Amino acid sequence: MAQITLSKLAHSYAANPNAESDYALKEMDHVWQDGGAYALLGSSGCGKTTLLNIISGLVRPSHGRVLFGDLDVTDQETAARNIAQVFQFPVVYDTMTVRENLSFPLRNRGMDAAYIAGRVNQIAQMIGMEDILNRKARGLTADAKQKISLGRGMVREDVNAILFDEPLTVIDPHMKWELRTQLKQLHRQFGHTMIYVTHDQTEALTFADKVVVMYDGRVVQMGTPEELFETPAHTFVGYFIGSPGMNLLDATVSGTIAHLQGAEIALGAGYGPLKGRTQIGIRPEYCSLTDGAGLPITIRRVEDVGRHRIVRADLFGQPFNIIAAEGAGISPEMTRVAFAPGKISVYADDWRVAGGAV
Amino acid sequence: MEKTQNNRAWFLVLPVLVIVAFSAVIPLMTVVNYSVNDTFGENEFFWNGLGWFEEMITSDRMHDALGRQVLFSAIILAIEVPLGIFIALNMPKKGFWASFGLVLMALPLLIPFNVVGTIWQIFGRVDIGLLGHALAAIGIDYNYTNDPLDAWITIIVMDVWHWTSLVALLCYAGLQSIPQAYYQAARIDQASRWSVFRFIELPKMAGVLLIAVLLRFMDSFMIYTEPFVVTGGGPGNSTTFLSIDLVKMAVGQFDLGPAAAFSIMYFLVILLVSWAFYTVMTALEKVETK
Numbered sequence: 001m002a003q004i005t006l007s008k009l010a011h012s013y014a015a016n017p018n019a020e021s022d023y024a025l026k027e028m029d030h031v032w033q034d035g036g037a038y039a040l041l042g043s044s045g046c047g048k049t050t051l052l053n054i055i056s057g058l059v060r061p062s063h064g065r066v067l068f069g070d071l072d073v074t075d076q077e078t079a080a081r082n083i084a085q086v087f088q089f090p091v092v093y094d095t096m097t098v099r100e101n102l103s104f105p106l107r108n109r110g111m112d113a114a115y116i117a118g119r120v121n122q123i124a125q126m127i128g129m130e131d132i133l134n135r136k137a138r139g140l141t142a143d144a145k146q147k148i149s150l151g152r153g154m155v156r157e158d159v160n161a162i163l164f165d166e167p168l169t170v171i172d173p174h175m176k177w178e179l180r181t182q183l184k185q186l187h188r189q190f191g192h193t194m195i196y197v198t199h200d201q202t203e204a205l206t207f208a209d210k211v212v213v214m215y216d217g218r219v220v221q222m223g224t225p226e227e228l229f230e231t232p233a234h235t236f237v238g239y240f241i242g243s244p245g246m247n248l249l250d251a252t253v254s255g256t257i258a259h260l261q262g263a264e265i266a267l268g269a270g271y272g273p274l275k276g277r278t279q280i281g282i283r284p285e286y287c288s289l290t291d292g293a294g295l296p297i298t299i300r301r302v303e304d305v306g307r308h309r310i311v312r313a314d315l316f317g318q319p320f321n322i323i324a325a326e327g328a329g330i331s332p333e334m335t336r337v338a339f340a341p342g343k344i345s346v347y348a349d350d351w352r353v354a355g356g357a358v
Numbered sequence: 359m360e361k362t363q364n365n366r367a368w369f370l371v372l373p374v375l376v377i378v379a380f381s382a383v384i385p386l387m388t389v390v391n392y393s394v395n396d397t398f399g400e401n402e403f404f405w406n407g408l409g410w411f412e413e414m415i416t417s418d419r420m421h422d423a424l425g426r427q428v429l430f431s432a433i434i435l436a437i438e439v440p441l442g443i444f445i446a447l448n449m450p451k452k453g454f455w456a457s458f459g460l461v462l463m464a465l466p467l468l469i470p471f472n473v474v475g476t477i478w479q480i481f482g483r484v485d486i487g488l489l490g491h492a493l494a495a496i497g498i499d500y501n502y503t504n505d506p507l508d509a510w511i512t513i514i515v516m517d518v519w520h521w522t523s524l525v526a527l528l529c530y531a532g533l534q535s536i537p538q539a540y541y542q543a544a545r546i547d548q549a550s551r552w553s554v555f556r557f558i559e560l561p562k563m564a565g566v567l568l569i570a571v572l573l574r575f576m577d578s579f580m581i582y583t584e585p586f587v588v589t590g591g592g593p594g595n596s597t598t599f600l601s602i603d604l605v606k607m608a609v610g611q612f613d614l615g616p617a618a619a620f621s622i623m624y625f626l627v628i629l630l631v632s633w634a635f636y637t638v639m640t641a642l643e644k645v646e647t648k
Contacts, residue, residue, distance in 0.1 A: 058546075078545040079545060083546065085546045087542065087543060091537075091539050093557040094561045105546075105547040108553070
């Protein structure tokens with residue numbers, strides 16, 4: 001087990017990258033703590049899998065170094081790195097039995113037979129496959145095969161890290177929940193560093209202590225779920241995390257006031273002159289419908305999603321969402337929106353700008 | 359609503375039936391007819407029952423030809439299947455060289471059988487052939503027209519040259535269909551090269567490999583043109599395989615009765631083996647989809 005350091009890491013699949021767009025991964029410096037549970041979150045094609053494959057050694061980065069602890073492993077083969085990885089689609093050895101599949105990584109490392117038998121039983125119990133240990137893997141369902149893949153990923157105790165590449169895509173929803181809980185439990189029990197790639201925010205937020213959000217080949221934010229929610233460092237984080245995502249409005253900012261089509265909004269913090277496209281962002285959770293103060297909006301529809309209601313509206317011609325608590329009344333007179341003080345973020349060219357004292 | 363039955367539609371199938379009857383059924387029946395009759399000429403036949411079959415089944419000549427045939431098929435399968443797999447594993451997987459390799463491998467398959475025979479017939483000649491002459495020049499006593507072993511080696515090398523590509527191309531197609539994740543998982547699991555072959559590549563190739571073996575078995579079991587062009591079945595009878603012997607018997611000696619009995623048994627053997635292969639293949643598929 002070791003801390004994983006990515007130092008000036010970048011990767012391009014092109015032979016001679018010139019423009020920044022040639023890079024699947026843009027230069028990054030990050031440290032992944034030993035024993036952390038990380039989720040790597042982002043939309044498809046943002047470089048999550050590339051980053052994962054670089055850490056496991058399946059892909060050699062074109063620039064920069066990968067360190068495990070103090071050891072530079074950039075040029076080491078996957079096998080030498082002692083890492084486990086579970087892929088998006090089930091990979092099982094068809095002609096082997098379930099038991100042989102689970103013990104394969106241990107046998108390849110020449111572990112002792114008694115230890116292997118014990119460990120395989122332990123894992124089989126965890127993934128609920130004790131009954132079919134002696135069956136051939138070939139005839140099993142996709143669900144069961146993916147559980148074998150997960151089991152094979154977890155069977156080694158001494159790995160530096162376990163990497164999961166959207167492992168629950170093919171699993172039934174009720175199994176998903178259970179397996180995720182088991183992974184979490186396993187993490188507490190053994191303290192392996194786990195990196196879990198997903199594009200599902202619920203999965204990311206329930207699994208991880210720290211969520212790493214990637215966008216267009218960049219890590220845009222690495223933080224706790226709470227940090228991602230409260231202070232998204234990039235408009236993508238604001239938009240991607242939360243349901244619905246953060247409201248983003250084009251505005252001009254001067255000092256402590258944002259100007260929005262003639263209206264003024266107090267920001268609760270002071271800002272210097274900003275360059276590029278400026279936007280203000282506020283979570284739907286921190287907006288409320290009023291019949292007095294606030295900005296005028298046009299309500300399009302109200303969706304009741306159970307625990308709360310989502311108000312879909314227009315604010316100066318831009319779409320705007322508000323979350324109204326279950327008990328809160330909504331009446332035809334409520335045509336204005338008020339913002340909770342101190343919950344507004346300011347973005348210049350998509351990156352968050354920290355506000356100073358008022 | 360009940361459908362109206364109109365059996366006149368069957369008449370539409372009639373042309374096909376007529377063509378198949380003339381192209382296959384009637385000639386086959388002629389053979390069946392010859393196999394149970396005897397004649398002393400003048401187009402007069404008399405019933406001989408299963409006499410020809412008994413004679414053929416106990417004849418040393420047929421036993422020898424069958425023995426040579428089985429040996430030949432076994433040898434070329436034992437060479438072409440592993441060699442084809444080996445070549446497929448080492449063919450370039452993408453880029454220009456992948457296409458180049460595919461074209462190169464496909465070339466021998468495009469040459470007509472008698473041309474292949476002629477190529478090797480000349481290639482192996484000691485007086486003017488590149489191979490034969492070169493071997494003689496370095497002092498190797500090689501002559502496929504005199505020495506049975508040399509004749510066998512020539513024919514086997516020729517068949518390997520001609521047909522290994524088929525096995526290789528089929529295996530290549532099987533290998534190409536394996537997702538990258540399998541190889542990546544194997545690296546994660548620290549599998550050896552042998553394990554990757556044994557547990558990933560071979561199982562994924564099994565389907566196409568079975569087809570390759572079936573095709574190569576059938577073709578080699580029926581081989582005629584190439585050895586006929588190269589050795590004409592000689593020296594002596596050493597390369598007289600079943601087809602060659604059959605043609606000698608039917609066209610050379612005009613022993614139509616025994617030849618007919620011979621060809622029916624030959625046909626049944628091939629049918630039996632094909633059926634066995636088919637059964638094994640479908641059984642495997644069932645296991646696969648279970």
